[in-house]
Amino acid sequence: MVATTKAIGVDGPLFKRALLGSLSWLASNHEEVNRLNVFPVPDGDTGTNMLLTLQSAVEDVKESNAAEVSKIAKLASHGSLMGARGNSGVILSQIFRGFARAVEGRSSLTPAELAAAFEEAANAAYRAVNKPTEGTILTVAREAGRAAATAAAAPDATVPRVIAAAAAGARSAVQKTPSQLQILRDAGVVDAGGFGLQLILEGMLKSVEESDPAFTAIETKKPVVPAAQIALDLPEGGWGYCTEFLIEGNNLDTELIRGQIEALGNSVLVVGEPELVKVHVHTDDPTRVINLANGYGKLLKLNVGDMSTQHRRILETEGGQPVASRPNGVGIVAVVAGRGLVDIFRGLGIDAIIEGGQTMNPSTQDMLNAIESLPYDEVILLPNNGNVVPAAKQVVGLTKKKVHLVETHSVPQGVSAVVAFRPDRSGDDNVRAMKAEADRVQTIEVTHAVRDTRSNGVRVKKGDVIGLINEKLEFAGTDYAEVVKQALGRLGPDSYELVTVYRGEQASDAEMATLESEIRSQYPGLEVEVQQGGQQHYPFILSVE
């Protein structure tokens, strides 16, 4: 460390280092963010989504030697927008965007300018959200900005102090989130997205602190959640590369491998079984790590960059190259997960399917690629999952094509929407009809609670069967059929005529048969149709119409 490189202003290289620092820190802690699972359905992937978004933000930054902070901020803004996943990821991308706008044309930022940029970043995020909710990442961003502004107003303000204040402001805002949101209070957690932002600011602080060793007044507190953490020791020579991969072999000794990897880096995580071991390490010399690991078995490389492409699996429709053959010139793209559901959607005439859904949210870029791949200039996009909607919204402005977002929040809504599509009708007319049909259908989702919690007045224990009606937790029990019957009773079976059951991967033949016969005997007026959905996490998804 060179004491003379005192950080006075935030220039390109410093901001780049700060971003890399936040990436490392978030990478080491994103599992904890995931564990802050507010809702008892298995969608605890806020940490992963934010990490993937941040990785995408940093991707181009890594290659850049720009001296100006504005150029680095612009790359980060563009990258995060392209890789934005999930709600928090999208908001994060808006934070980067606001920051980039605020620093446009600047080569370096004073502490006050940095604080102003933080504040503008938070404002931009608020503006991007339709109905801003307090007690979320938005509040945390705003409080971080305020704290930064206060620190910047002090006569001895420095860049590290401003970042430190922002991180501290974020931390205290995160702690307060349960008092702002009932859902967090009930679940006994802090807001996951807000915590993710706190980690990002802390990571920035660590890297900036490092560049200014004279500055020692900062303490980074451990995250508020009592959970196992990966200790993060600052390496002598910088932050290095976050390297992750799997080793496939025989009689792999995790203890032995861990010992050897630890000699090459830090934040080491080596877990697994004799046949398959997962390795995570921050190292300055990834090549040496990989060479070492190669000696143990077959390497399935899963480095940080690879993770985002892993999700990009765009399935073309049958018959290979799509041909623009619809009289209305309108294509349809849908996000779908589960073998059976993919077939169902494909059979309904979807032009491109993006695999993803509940716990594997596709990025804005994934959706954009699918849209660009079609031979149509007008495209209808169906996210089919509430968690995918935010990223889907981003796509609309990113292409020259006319993109209509039909905000389907579930598989049944998606099916109803596609069924209403007619190739002889204009895009706008189709969108109107598809929205109306999606709104008409009722969705029941049946899954298991992943944690003890209380939601919507229902108390659930980890492992309970829970039933959601239109994304809202309504029933908990021990038995699929029981929960489904209650949910159908709540909807009022007399108002409906058809129940379609999409059977998930986890549901056994016996469970399927029981459910079907129970619905038929309890509600003889309803037609019941069973389809193999093959979706994960939800043993049953029911469409009621």
Place this chain on the structure above:
Amino acid sequence: MTRSFAVVTDSTADLPDEWRTRYGIEVVPLKVLFGKETFRDGVDMTNEQFFSRLATATSLPTTSAPSPGEFAEVYGRLARDHDACVSIHIGGQLSATAEAARVGAASVDGFRVEVIDSQTVSMPVAFLARVAAECDTLDAAVAAVRERVPRTRVLALLDTLRYLEMGGRLSRAQAMIGTMLDLKPLLLVADAEIKPVDRVRTRSRAIPRMLEFFRGDQPVETLAVMHAQARDEAEEIASQLRKELPDMEIPIGQIGCVLGTHTGPRALGLVYLKK
């Protein structure tokens, strides 16, 4: 009867019994085959018998056109009292009936038979036969029928595509239903083609769609509501339409055995001649 020429159609015209006697129209039956058992449509088997057997059949029935010999026999019999004949049949895109009629007619010497491919099915064929029966001369009848063929429409709402698909008349993809989901297709038979109009998940949503499409296709010259074992719904649709079109006679017809093999039970249809 003063008319010197005979009018012939086939059983897929779903000609009401009453019209058969009133207009003196000869009906040649197609056949339904349950395994090795053959039934002449509407002769050896009533519509009710057919649908109750269909409901319990382990495998779906198949259908076949009358043979040229059967047509020849009918034409030969008619030649005794008539000097000519117009024979109006189910569309060639759906059945080999018209072709069998042509071949059959060629084997009857000295009797003029005008075979007309109606390009359609069900009661529009009966409408054409009635138009022919009301003409004074064969040439007038042929002209009146030919002029109307392009205006025939069958708007069919199937409860399932299964039967039509099994019968090989329309693939799921052609019906815009390349999926395992049991969608209710709304199909239009026009211009010698079966075209998908819409696809709907539930019956209660499908019926209004059918009416909506029909309203956009008016004005019409003649209209009927068809059904396969769905009389109540057909009555409801008819009474709704009678309110909208007070001056129009709107009969309710039953889908017969052969056509029912391809539509399946609970099919509904609006059939008409456009103006």
